[in-house]
Amino acid sequence: MTHSKKIFIELLILTILLVGVVFVASASTNDLTVVSSEGEVSGINEQGLNDMQIPDFGPKTLENLNKDSKILTTEGQIPQYTTQIERRNWLNKLDKTRLTLGDDINPYVYPKGPIIGYGININGYFEVILYENMNITDPQINEIYNVISKRANEVSIKKVPVVFGKSDFIQNEVSGYNTYYRPIIGAIKVTGETGSWATIVYAAKTSSGTKGYVTVQHLGTYVGYDMYQPESNAAGSVSKISNHSADACFVPYSNVAAKIHIGNGVTKNINSYVSSIPSNSWTSWGVFMSGTTSGVKSGNVVGWGNLTDAGGMIYTNMVKADYTSQGGDSGAPIYRVIPTTSEYRLVGVHKGNFYGYTWFSPISGVISDLGVTPLTA
Numbered sequence: 001m002t003h004s005k006k007i008f009i010e011l012l013i014l015t016i017l018l019v020g021v022v023f024v025a026s027a028s029t030n031d032l033t034v035v036s037s038e039g040e041v042s043g044i045n046e047q048g049l050n051d052m053q054i055p056d057f058g059p060k061t062l063e064n065l066n067k068d069s070k071i072l073t074t075e076g077q078i079p080q081y082t083t084q085i086e087r088r089n090w091l092n093k094l095d096k097t098r099l100t101l102g103d104d105i106n107p108y109v110y111p112k113g114p115i116i117g118y119g120i121n122i123n124g125y126f127e128v129i130l131y132e133n134m135n136i137t138d139p140q141i142n143e144i145y146n147v148i149s150k151r152a153n154e155v156s157i158k159k160v161p162v163v164f165g166k167s168d169f170i171q172n173e174v175s176g177y178n179t180y181y182r183p184i185i186g187a188i189k190v191t192g193e194t195g196s197w198a199t200i201v202y203a204a205k206t207s208s209g210t211k212g213y214v215t216v217q218h219l220g221t222y223v224g225y226d227m228y229q230p231e232s233n234a235a236g237s238v239s240k241i242s243n244h245s246a247d248a249c250f251v252p253y254s255n256v257a258a259k260i261h262i263g264n265g266v267t268k269n270i271n272s273y274v275s276s277i278p279s280n281s282w283t284s285w286g287v288f289m290s291g292t293t294s295g296v297k298s299g300n301v302v303g304w305g306n307l308t309d310a311g312g313m314i315y316t317n318m319v320k321a322d323y324t325s326q327g328g329d330s331g332a333p334i335y336r337v338i339p340t341t342s343e344y345r346l347v348g349v350h351k352g353n354f355y356g357y358t359w360f361s362p363i364s365g366v367i368s369d370l371g372v373t374p375l376t377a
């Protein structure tokens with residue numbers, strides 16, 4: 001195929017995909033929001049998004065993992081595939097297994113059992129993280145594997161590959177971006193009444209039109225908790241706290257704007273957000289974090305699943321990525337930059353570090369738990 005023909009076909013595909021872009025319209029044209037593009041839903045990526053290829057996983061992947069001190073054991077087998085589509089379909093089958101576990105896995109989840117996290121790894125296997133300070137026996141691991149294997153058989157997976165690792169609980173990162181901002185925007189420092197601080201995610205509004213902003217619930221731990229921005233200037237009180245779909249809270253505050261700070265006083269408009277629940281289509285997405293301590297960091301989505309914190313709180317559909325972060329970055333907006341339009345698209349809310357990776361709540365979880373949506377420019 002000639003280079004010119006290849007470009008023509010790619011442009012034709014992109015044109016077809018763009019026809020399917022989904023919009024949510026409200027009473028104001030300023031609130032016109034691209035929720036998610038057809039390209040992202042299908043896994044077809046726009047050039048320049050820093051999306052990475054799905055790794056070339058296979059039978060030797062598990063052999064190599066056995067050398068890692070965090071790994072307790074591996075079970076099952078990873079098939080060898082030759083194309084990106086085959087690997088993506090395999091990850092999709094693993095995710096279907098995760099979604100059907102439900103009550104079957106709950107007896108083994110902390111504090112009833114040792115599981116503090118489970119989900120899909122981009123390297124082609126199902127991952128189960130066990131609490132390192134609990135006594136974990138081989139019969140327990142076998143029981144958990146059999147539960148997963150039963151559900152995997154329903155989607156035609158034989159010898160489902162499962163990696164059992166050990167870790168402490170997720171480390172939240174409540175600790176630059178400490179300038180006084182009015183209107184309040186995303187990716188700036190916010191301090192709680194106890195003196196702990198984190199990062200504001202984004203400006204948002206309720207269904208009735210009340211404006212405010214979102215930050216992490218492990219900073220604003222209860223309704224009525226007072227916030228200050230950056231440190232001593234009153235910035236409202238928490239009115240909503242999240243449940244199991246996100247680590248987030250909402251603070252009503254009228255003077256907010258649909259922007260995020262990306263360092264050195266530079267701000268960018270938030271144009272859209274992804275409202276879909278994390279799935280196989282998110283695999284390998286290139287993302288950015290803009291945090292109070294670390295500034296802007298980039299990485300890729302490498303998995304997703306459920307987490308349990310030290311208090312026994314279970315968070316569902318959390319996203320695993322490989323960007324770096326530090327204390328104080330909790331609440332940082334996770335976003336994508338669309339090169340063809342220079343659009344800044346919100347994806348999630350940074351939570352913290354766990355099992356050697358960074359994790360964030362998806363926007364869909366914030367919407368589900370708090371009933372608020374991001375403001376867009």
